[in-house]
Amino acid sequence: MSLLLKNTSVITCDIDGTIIEDGAVGISNGIIDYVGSMEAYMAEKYDRVMDLRGKAVMPGFVNAHNHAAMTMFRNYADDMKLMDWLFNKIFPLEDKLTEEDAYWASSLAILEMIKGGTTAYCDMYMFMEKTAEAVIQSGMRAVLGRGLQGETAEGLDYRISEALELYRNYHNSGDGRIRVNLAPHSVYTCSPDYLKKVARVAWEIKSGINIHLSETVDEVKNCIDKYGMSPIKLADKAGLLNENTIAAHCVVVDEEDMEILKEKKVNVAHNPGSNMKLASGIAPIKTMTDMGINIALGTDGASSNNNLDMLEEMRTATYLQKVVSKDPTALPVDQVLRMATINGAKALGFDNTGEIKKGMVADLIVINTQKPWYYPKHNVKSAIVYSGNSSDVEFVIIDGRIIMEKGQVLTLDEERILYEVQRRAERIMS
Ligand SMILES: [Zn+2]
Structure with missing residues (x-):
C-alpha cells in the first residue's frame, strides 16, 4: 500500500531542525519516497491520500x-x-x-x-x-x-x-x-x-x-x-x-x-x-x-x-x-x-528510522495541532515540546502501516487489555 500525507507541517528531526510548512510525505512499501512541498498530480500516484491541514507529521x-x-x-x-x-x-x-x-x-x-x-x-x-x-x-x-x-x-x-x-x-x-x-x-x-x-x-x-x-x-x-x-x-x-x-x-x-x-x-x-x-x-x-x-x-x-x-x-x-x-x-x-x-x-540499532527523509523507513506520527494550546501558531516544534499533550497524537504509522487511526489502535483490543490487566493485578496484589 502507498500513502500520501499532504498539507501538513513536516518536522523532519534532521540535524538542521528543518520544518516544511504545507508539506507532503509519500510512503510506498513502508519506505518514505517523497518529502517536500505538494506538487501537482502527485496524489494520483498513491493508493490513499490523507489531508492533514492543521496537523503536524514527525518521526515517531x-x-x-x-x-x-x-x-x-x-x-x-x-x-x-x-x-x-x-x-x-x-x-x-x-x-x-x-x-x-x-x-x-x-x-x-x-x-x-x-x-x-x-x-x-x-x-x-x-x-x-x-x-x-x-x-x-x-x-x-x-x-x-x-x-x-x-x-x-x-x-x-x-x-x-x-x-x-x-x-x-x-x-x-x-x-x-x-x-x-x-x-x-x-x-x-x-x-x-x-x-x-x-x-x-x-x-x-x-x-x-x-x-x-x-x-x-x-x-x-x-x-x-x-x-x-x-x-x-x-x-x-x-x-x-x-x-x-x-x-x-x-x-x-x-x-x-x-x-x-x-x-x-x-x-x-x-x-x-x-x-x-x-x-x-x-x-x-x-x-x-x-x-x-x-x-x-x-x-x-x-x-x-x-x-x-x-x-x-x-x-x-x-x-x-x-x-x-x-x-x-x-x-x-x-x-x-x-x-x-x-x-x-x-x-x-534501527538506523533507518528516526528522521523524515527520503529512503528512510516510515515510522511516523501525526499530531493534531488544532487545539487551544497550539495557538497562536508560531513554532510548531516548540508548541509540541512545551505546550503539547501526548493525547494530541492522532495517527501512528510503523513500517509504513497505519497502526493507530484517529486515536484508535487498530492492532490491539483495548477493552480486553484493560480488563485482563485489572483482574490479574488484583490477584497478584492480594
Ligand atoms: Zn530500568
Missing part, C-alpha cells in the same frame, strides 16, 4: 529504556527509595507474575506507548517471548532483552539460556521489527565474572547490550567499596561497552566515566522522570551531549515513572537541564526532539 518517538510488563505494578508502591522499592516491593510481586500476566501487562504498555506516539522501544525483563508476541501483534518496533542477573561465570545459567533462546526465536522477527540483545541488569545484581561471561556471549552472537549503569549514589559508592572502581569502569573492564551498548541512567558519573562512554561510543538512555521520582539525581546530559555522546530518552518502567509518555519525558528532560545548569538555553527544542527520535533509533 523512540522510548530507549522501559520494562513494559512493569505496568502491572503501576501506582502500587510509590514514594520509596530505589533499593527498598526494588527489593521489598517489586521483587516479591515479580515472583507471583506468570507469563500470561506478562503478556497482558506488555500489551498494556505497548497500547499506551502507541497512543502517545511511540513507534519503537527497548525492553529488559522476563517472559520476553510473551512480550515479543505482544510486540508482533501490535505492529510496534522493539529491542527485547531477557534481564540477566547472576554470581558465577561457571556452568549453565538458566537466564542466559533463556536469553539465547529468545535470540534464536525472535531476533529479526516481526518482519525485522524485533531485535534481541543481552540485558545484564546492573553491577549490583551481577558479579564481575558474570558480566564478563555475558560480554563473551554477546560477542559470540554479535548482539547488543542493555544495562543499568550508575543510577544512584549508593550504587556507585557500593561498587567502589567492593571492586575499587565505578560501575562504568567495571562494565568497561568486563567488555560490555561498545557502540551497540545502551547504558540506562548514567546519573552519577565523573569525568573519567564520561570519557569512557565517549571513547566506547556507548548510547546513554536518559530517564529524567524515573530519576526524579526515585530521587536518583540529575544526569549531566548537557555535558555529555556537548562531548558528543549519543543521548537517547526513555521513560523507564511504568512503576517508577508512572507513565510511558515520551512527550512528557521530553519536557521533563529539558526543564531539568535548564534548572540544574541555571541556563535556560540548555537542551533546546531541536536537541530534545532528536533525543526522543533519531538518537533513540540509533541507540536501538
Whole structure:
C-alpha cells in the first residue's frame, strides 16, 4: 500500500531542525519516497491520500529504556527509595507474575506507548517471548532483552539460556521489527565474572547490550567499596561497552566515566522522570551531549515513572537541564526532539528510522495541532515540546502501516487489555 500525507507541517528531526510548512510525505512499501512541498498530480500516484491541514507529521518517538510488563505494578508502591522499592516491593510481586500476566501487562504498555506516539522501544525483563508476541501483534518496533542477573561465570545459567533462546526465536522477527540483545541488569545484581561471561556471549552472537549503569549514589559508592572502581569502569573492564551498548541512567558519573562512554561510543538512555521520582539525581546530559555522546530518552518502567509518555519525558528532560545548569538555553527544542527520535533509533540499532527523509523507513506520527494550546501558531516544534499533550497524537504509522487511526489502535483490543490487566493485578496484589 502507498500513502500520501499532504498539507501538513513536516518536522523532519534532521540535524538542521528543518520544518516544511504545507508539506507532503509519500510512503510506498513502508519506505518514505517523497518529502517536500505538494506538487501537482502527485496524489494520483498513491493508493490513499490523507489531508492533514492543521496537523503536524514527525518521526515517531523512540522510548530507549522501559520494562513494559512493569505496568502491572503501576501506582502500587510509590514514594520509596530505589533499593527498598526494588527489593521489598517489586521483587516479591515479580515472583507471583506468570507469563500470561506478562503478556497482558506488555500489551498494556505497548497500547499506551502507541497512543502517545511511540513507534519503537527497548525492553529488559522476563517472559520476553510473551512480550515479543505482544510486540508482533501490535505492529510496534522493539529491542527485547531477557534481564540477566547472576554470581558465577561457571556452568549453565538458566537466564542466559533463556536469553539465547529468545535470540534464536525472535531476533529479526516481526518482519525485522524485533531485535534481541543481552540485558545484564546492573553491577549490583551481577558479579564481575558474570558480566564478563555475558560480554563473551554477546560477542559470540554479535548482539547488543542493555544495562543499568550508575543510577544512584549508593550504587556507585557500593561498587567502589567492593571492586575499587565505578560501575562504568567495571562494565568497561568486563567488555560490555561498545557502540551497540545502551547504558540506562548514567546519573552519577565523573569525568573519567564520561570519557569512557565517549571513547566506547556507548548510547546513554536518559530517564529524567524515573530519576526524579526515585530521587536518583540529575544526569549531566548537557555535558555529555556537548562531548558528543549519543543521548537517547526513555521513560523507564511504568512503576517508577508512572507513565510511558515520551512527550512528557521530553519536557521533563529539558526543564531539568535548564534548572540544574541555571541556563535556560540548555537542551533546546531541536536537541530534545532528536533525543526522543533519531538518537533513540540509533541507540536501538534501527538506523533507518528516526528522521523524515527520503529512503528512510516510515515510522511516523501525526499530531493534531488544532487545539487551544497550539495557538497562536508560531513554532510548531516548540508548541509540541512545551505546550503539547501526548493525547494530541492522532495517527501512528510503523513500517509504513497505519497502526493507530484517529486515536484508535487498530492492532490491539483495548477493552480486553484493560480488563485482563485489572483482574490479574488484583490477584497478584492480594
Ligand atoms: Zn530500568
